Amino acid sequence: MTPDATRKIEARQRGNALGFWFFRVSLRAFGLRGAYGLLYIVCSYYVIFDRRAVQAARAYVDRRFPDHGRWARLADVYRLFVSQGKNLIDRYYLISGVGRFGTRVEGEARLRDVMQSGHGIVLLTAHVGNWQTIMNYLGAFERKVNLVMRPEDNPAVRESLGIDRSGQTIGIISPEGYLGGVVESMNALGRGEVVSLMGDRSYGFNPVEVNFLGGRAWFASGAFHLAAMAGCPAVVLLSAKNGTHDYTVEVVSITRPRYQPGIPKREQLAGWVQAFAQVLEEYLIRHPYQCFLFYDIWQKPEVKNHPLET
Amino acid sequence: MQPVDRDQELVGIRAKLKELLVSNLNIEGITPDQIKDDDPLFGEGLGLDSLDAVEIVVILQRHFGVEVKDMEKGREIFRSVNTLANYVYDTKQGQK
Structure with missing residues (x-):
């Protein structure tokens, strides 16, 4: 695919409006623990009957355990x-204002320095934990956060996550748009x-091969390229x-990637991405059931022509 | 007289763009002279990808003082050296 084409990222959707409604009602009626209780039944169904879901999870599970x-x-x-189900319920819990979580922040002083600098920041996250708690926490800094993510095309998920209600402090940059959203990001x-x-x-767009959980995996490289070119911290x-x-938000690392002359840029990119893979691996060793990747990133992707990814 | 000025200025912008593309991007075995004005930048043409697109954005900002704000026009602007040069010229004229 060339950048001239509008790309479509494939993602399997699960859940429907009725299901989300049921969990919302349970949450309001029985609280967090009550809503969690339903998950144990629903997740049993997926483990027994949804082979594709199990297979998707096994890519990570087989290497982590x-x-x-x-x-x-x-x-x-x-x-x-179950862990991901709790994650989704927690997001709704936060967005709907039913209640709040206690959030402990590790490394806050370092982050505060960067956030208060007024310069652009590339925020690198992963399919780990609950990004809504991160967004909630970042809200205190009153800086606009642009999420590079495919527009949520499952109306039930979109409604449940309150993406439309996020207001002006959160923007969406679609990686499916022209040039993968790089111009808007810059x-x-x-x-x-x-x-x-x-x-x-x-997603096959400028992937970099790295060592991750005992195998060779393919990670995204766009974030570090953006940071290096814009002169921003990652x-x-x-x-x-x-x-x-209770949640913990951890400032895992703050780096300032800059291209050095004389070394191929893609080689330097690979080094930064490997360092990210390393800190992510260390994180998952500490939090093994917080990885919601559900995709075999150890399988070589069909290389396409875009750099950004969600 | 303006069309002549415009043409002359566009020649200079195109030449500078080609030099910057070759020196900044991952284009191997190509000299600035070998890039045709209408060669597609992405895909079948020069084969650039979106990592390179980030660099072009920075080239436009740092070397020409021009930003691409309207992504409705992005597809046309980033098509070739010619379209990039036209955008640089028109934007700078608008800034005067």
Whole structure:
């Protein structure tokens, strides 16, 4: 695919309006724990009947738990599904104002320095933990955050996550648009805004091969290229759920990637992406059931022609 | 007299753009002279990708003081050296 074409990122949708409505009602009627209780039944269904969902989760589970047997790995998949279900319920809990979570921030002083500088920031996250808690936390800095993400085309998910209600402090830059949203991203960084990208899945657009969880995986490289070209810091921010009402947002790393003359840029990019993969791996060793990638990033993707990804 | 000035200025902008593309982007074995004015920049033409698009955005900003704000026009602007040069010229004229 060339950048002239409008690309479409394939993503399987699960859940429907009735299902989300049911969880919302349960949340209001029985609270967080009550809504979580339903998950154990729903996730059992997916583990037993949705082979594609299980297969998608196994790509991560097999590498994260290589010493687990067949049934233990199936239990790992189940725990992952439940964990992601809680994640979705928590997002709604936050957005709807039903309640709040206690959020502990590790490395806040470093982040505060960067956020208060007024310059553009590339925020690098991953399919780990709950990005809504990160957005909630960043809201205190009153900086516009642009999420590079495909427009949510499942109306039920879109409505449930409150994407339309996010207001002016959160913008969406579509990686499906012309040139993968790079021009909009550069303009946003130039205005001193935050541009947030997922770094752990390339969707085949300028992927970089890295060592990750004992294998060779393919990660996205666009975030570091943007940071290097715009002269911005790249901040890796991840969140993890610690208890029913507790989250931790961790400032995992803050780097300032800059291209050095005489070394091929793609070689330098690969080094930065590998460093990101390393910190992500260390994070998942500490939080094994917070990885919601559900995609085999260890399989070489069909290379396309765009750099940005969500 | 303006058309002559415009043409002369566009020749200079195109030459500078080609030099900057070759020196900044991952284009191997091509000299500025070998880039045709109407060669498509992406895909079948020079084979640039969106990593290169970021660099073109920076080239436009740093070397010509021009930003691409209207992405409705983006597809046309980024088509070739010719369209980039026209955009640079027209934008700078508008800034005067």
